[in-house]
Amino acid sequence: MSVLNKRYCRSVKSNLAFYISASLLTLVTLLLFYLFYIGGTGILQFGESFFAEHNLEDAHFTTYKAIADDDIAEIESQFDLVLEAQKSMDITQNGVTARVFKANKKINLYEITAGEDMRGVGDIIISEGYAVNTGVNIGDSITLNGGDYTVKGYFQRPDYLYMLQEEDDSYKNISTFFLAYVTDDDFESLGSPNVTYLVKYGQDNEMQFRKAVYDRYYTQSYLGADENMRILAVDEQAEMFLVMSYVILIAMPLIAVLLVCIIISSKVKDEQKLIGALSSFGYSKGKLAAHYALFAVIPAAIGGILAFAFAAIFAQPYGALCLSDYEPLHIAFSLPVYIGLLGVAVPAVMYVAAAAIAVARLLRRDTVAMLNGRVEGKSLKTAFRGGDVNFAVKWSVRSLIGSPARTLAVFLGIFLGSAVILIGLGMIDSVDAISDTAINSTGSFEYEYIFTSLQTQTPEYGSPMLVSSFAEETKGKRVTFTGLEDGNPFIVLKDGDGEVENLDGYYISSAASAALSIKGGDRATFFNPLTIEYFSIEIAGVVEYDIGSMIFTSNGNMAELLSLESGTYNAVMSDIELSFEDGEVYKTVRKSSLKEQCDTILDQMGPMIYAMVFLGMIICVAAVFVAVNMLVTENRNNVSMLKVLGYSDRKISEIIFMPNHILLPSGILAGVPAAIGCMSFMWKLMLDYGVMLITTAISPLTYILTAAFTSVCYFGSVWLASKKVKKVNMAEALKDARE
Numbered sequence: 001m002s003v004l005n006k007r008y009c010r011s012v013k014s015n016l017a018f019y020i021s022a023s024l025l026t027l028v029t030l031l032l033f034y035l036f037y038i039g040g041t042g043i044l045q046f047g048e049s050f051f052a053e054h055n056l057e058d059a060h061f062t063t064y065k066a067i068a069d070d071d072i073a074e075i076e077s078q079f080d081l082v083l084e085a086q087k088s089m090d091i092t093q094n095g096v097t098a099r100v101f102k103a104n105k106k107i108n109l110y111e112i113t114a115g116e117d118m119r120g121v122g123d124i125i126i127s128e129g130y131a132v133n134t135g136v137n138i139g140d141s142i143t144l145n146g147g148d149y150t151v152k153g154y155f156q157r158p159d160y161l162y163m164l165q166e167e168d169d170s171y172k173n174i175s176t177f178f179l180a181y182v183t184d185d186d187f188e189s190l191g192s193p194n195v196t197y198l199v200k201y202g203q204d205n206e207m208q209f210r211k212a213v214y215d216r217y218y219t220q221s222y223l224g225a226d227e228n229m230r231i232l233a234v235d236e237q238a239e240m241f242l243v244m245s246y247v248i249l250i251a252m253p254l255i256a257v258l259l260v261c262i263i264i265s266s267k268v269k270d271e272q273k274l275i276g277a278l279s280s281f282g283y284s285k286g287k288l289a290a291h292y293a294l295f296a297v298i299p300a301a302i303g304g305i306l307a308f309a310f311a312a313i314f315a316q317p318y319g320a321l322c323l324s325d326y327e328p329l330h331i332a333f334s335l336p337v338y339i340g341l342l343g344v345a346v347p348a349v350m351y352v353a354a355a356a357i358a359v360a361r362l363l364r365r366d367t368v369a370m371l372n373g374r375v376e377g378k379s380l381k382t383a384f385r386g387g388d389v390n391f392a393v394k395w396s397v398r399s400l401i402g403s404p405a406r407t408l409a410v411f412l413g414i415f416l417g418s419a420v421i422l423i424g425l426g427m428i429d430s431v432d433a434i435s436d437t438a439i440n441s442t443g444s445f446e447y448e449y450i451f452t453s454l455q456t457q458t459p460e461y462g463s464p465m466l467v468s469s470f471a472e473e474t475k476g477k478r479v480t481f482t483g484l485e486d487g488n489p490f491i492v493l494k495d496g497d498g499e500v501e502n503l504d505g506y507y508i509s510s511a512a513s514a515a516l517s518i519k520g521g522d523r524a525t526f527f528n529p530l531t532i533e534y535f536s537i538e539i540a541g542v543v544e545y546d547i548g549s550m551i552f553t554s555n556g557n558m559a560e561l562l563s564l565e566s567g568t569y570n571a572v573m574s575d576i577e578l579s580f581e582d583g584e585v586y587k588t589v590r591k592s593s594l595k596e597q598c599d600t601i602l603d604q605m606g607p608m609i610y611a612m613v614f615l616g617m618i619i620c621v622a623a624v625f626v627a628v629n630m631l632v633t634e635n636r637n638n639v640s641m642l643k644v645l646g647y648s649d650r651k652i653s654e655i656i657f658m659p660n661h662i663l664l665p666s667g668i669l670a671g672v673p674a675a676i677g678c679m680s681f682m683w684k685l686m687l688d689y690g691v692m693l694i695t696t697a698i699s700p701l702t703y704i705l706t707a708a709f710t711s712v713c714y715f716g717s718v719w720l721a722s723k724k725v726k727k728v729n730m731a732e733a734l735k736d737a738r739e
Contacts, residue, residue: 054157067217210530410628413622419674503557
C-alpha cells in the first residue's frame with residue numbers, strides 16, 4: 001500500500017466531524033430530490049393511464065337551451081365526436097354539499113377504489129377523499145333529501161382527481177364537499193338535475209362544433225380539459241415536482257460543496273510541510289491534487305448510498321407525501337435504479353471537481369514555501385500586531401478575517417438555516433392572513449348564486465350581477481368578468497386611491513393582475529370561449545381582491561360585451577342564504593368556502609412545512625458544526641498553549657468560539673429578505689397553477705421563533721464542538737516548541 005493510500009483512514013478519523021456533517025447534508029439533499037422525483041413521475045404515469053382508461057372529457061359545456069337526446073345522436077354523427085349529457089345536482093345539508101351524479105355511460109367513467117359498486121335502491125358510492133378525511137366508512141348511512149343511503153364503496157373519476165367544488169375555486173375541498181352516485185331510479189327521485197354536456201372530439205372539428213352549438217342552443221359556459229384545473233392539476237403539479245427535484249439535486253449540494261472546498265483547503269494548509277516533502281520526493285502536483293480530491297467522494301458515497309437505499313425501501317410512503325393535493329391516488333411508487341445512481345453520481349462529481357480545483361490552486365504555490373510552512377502570508381492573522389488592543393479583540397478579529405472561508409461557512413450555515421426555517425413558518429402566517437384579512441376585507445357578501453338562465457326581473461333580495469368567463473389572449477388563462485349593479489352593498493372594491501365608487505371602467509383584481517402581468521392603464525385582449533370572438537379593453541385600475549381572477553365593471557358594460565339588454569343578469573350576490581326553484585340555480589358559491597380552502601391548504605401543506613423547518617435546523621447544525629469544529633483543529637497548538645498558561649476548558653472555549661457569535665444576528669437578518677423573496681416566488685408559482693394570490697405576511701412571533709430556533713441550532717453546534725477542546729493535550733504546545 002502506498003504512502004498516500006495509508007493516509008485515508010487516518011485522515012477520515014481525524015476529520016470525522018466533517019464527513020458526518022457533509023454526509024448528512026448530502027443525505028437530506030438527495031432525499032428531497034427522490035421525494036419530488038418519485039412523486040412527480042408516479043403521478044404523471046398514473047394520470048396518463050387513468051385518463052385514458054376512463055375516457056376523460058375533452059371539454060364540458062352548458063347551454064341555455066337543452067339538447068334533446070335525438071339531437072345528441074345526430075350531432076355525434078355530423079361532427080364525428082362523442083357527446084353525453086351528464087346529470088347532477090348539489091344537495092347541501094348541515095354545511096356539507098353532496099354533488100350527486102347519474103352514472104355516465106361514455107365519458108368520465110368512475111372507478112371503484114374500495115368496497116363495491118351500487119347494486120340496488122338505497123345504495124350509494126362516494127368520493128374517496130372525503131370519506132377518508134371525514135371518517136365515513138363502507139356500510140355507514142348517509143342522508144340525502146330525507147332519504148337514507150348505505151355507503152357501498154368509494155370511487156374516483158378522472159375529472160375530479162383534484163377535488164375543486166367550483167371550477168374557479170383556489171384549492172381543493174374534501175371536508176365539506178363530496179361526489180356521489182346513486183342508482184338511476186334513486187337519482188330520478190331526488191329532484192330536477194342540472195345538465196352539463198361532455199364531449200370527446202374526433203377529427204379536427206372542434207371550432208365547427210362549438211359554433212354550431214352556440215348558434216342552436218346558446219352556449220352558457222364552455223371549459224376545455226386543457227383549462228380545467230380539476231384535470232390540469234394532475235399533470236402540472238407533477239411536472240412542478242420534477243422541476244423542483246432537479247433544481248434541488250443541483251442547487252442544494254452546493255452547500256456541501258462549499259464545505260468540502262473549505263475543509264480540503266484547510267487540510268492542504270495544515271499539511272503543507274508534508275505535501276512539500278512528497279512533492280520534493282517526486283509526487284506530481286496532479287497526483288497529490290487527485291489524492292486530496294478523493295476525500296470528497298466519501299461524503300457523496302455515504303450520503304448517496306444511504307439516501308438511495310432509504311428511498312428504494314420506502315418509495316411507497318415517500319411518494320405518497322406528494323399526493324396531499326389529490327384524491328387518494330392508488331399509485332405503485334418506485335425509484336428507478338438509474339435515478340438512484342444519478343443521485344449518487346451528481347454530488348460525487350460536484351464534490352470532486354470543486355475539491356480538485358481548490359487543491360490544484362493551492363498546490364501552485366512554491367514547494368520550498370510549503371516545506372517551511374509559509375504557503376501564505378501572515379497579514380490577516382497578525383492584525384493589530386504591536387498595538388494596544390487587548391487580547392480578546394485581537395483574537396476575535398484575527399479569527400474572523402484570518403480564515404475568510406471558514407467564516408463564510410459559519411455565516412452561510414446560519415443564513416441558510418434561518419432562511420429555510422423562516423420560509424416554513426412564514427408560509428403558515430401567509431395563508432392565515434388570506435383567510436383572516438383578504439377574505440373579510442372584500443365585503444359582507446356570503447353567497448353568490450349563478451342561474452341557469454338569464455334574468456330581467458328585479459330580484460326579491462340581493463344584488464344582481466352579470467357574470468361571464470373570458471380567456472386572456474396571450475396566456476389563455478380564464479378571467480371572470482363581473483358586471484355589478486350601481487351601489488352594490490355587499491362588496492367593497494379598493495384600489496390605490498381608496499374605495500372605487502364608479503365602475504364605468506374595467507378594474508382587474510390583484511390576483512388576476514399578478515397572474516397575467518396586467519396593471520392599470522394597460523390595454524388587454526380577451527376572447528369569448530363561447531363565440532370565439534376577441535375584444536380589447538383598457539384596465540382602469542387594480543383592486544385589492546386576492547381570492548379570484550376577476551375583472552369588475554358595471555352591468556351596462558358587461559351587457560354590451562355580451563350583446564344583451566342593459567339590466568340583464570345571471571347571478572345574485574347576497575349576505576344571507578336565499579331559496580330558489582329546483583333547477584333555477586346552476587351553481588352556488590359561498591365566501592366561507594374560501595376560508596375552508598385556506599384551512600385545507602394548511603392541513604395539506606403541514607407535513608411539508610414542518611419538514612422544511614426541520615431541514616433548516618439540520619442545515620444550520622451541520623454547517624456550523626463542521627466550521628467551528630475546524631476552528632478547534634486549526635488552533636490545537638493555541639488551545640494547548642492556553643491550557644499550559646492555566647486557562648480552563650470553558651474559558652478557552654469562550655475565547656475560541658466567541659468571535660463567531662457576531663455572525664449569528666447578521667446571518668439571521670440576512671436570511672429575512674432571502675426568505676421573503678423565496679416565498680414571494682413560490683406564491684407566484686402557485687398562482688400560475690390556479691391557487692389564490694397569497695401575499696407574504698410574517699408575524700413578529702414568527703421572526704422571534706426563527707431567531708430562537710436558529711440560535712438553539714447554532715449554540716448546540718458550538719457546544720458539540722467545544723467538547724473537542726477538552727481532548728486537546730497541553731503537551732502538544734511543548735512538543736511544537738521543541739520542534
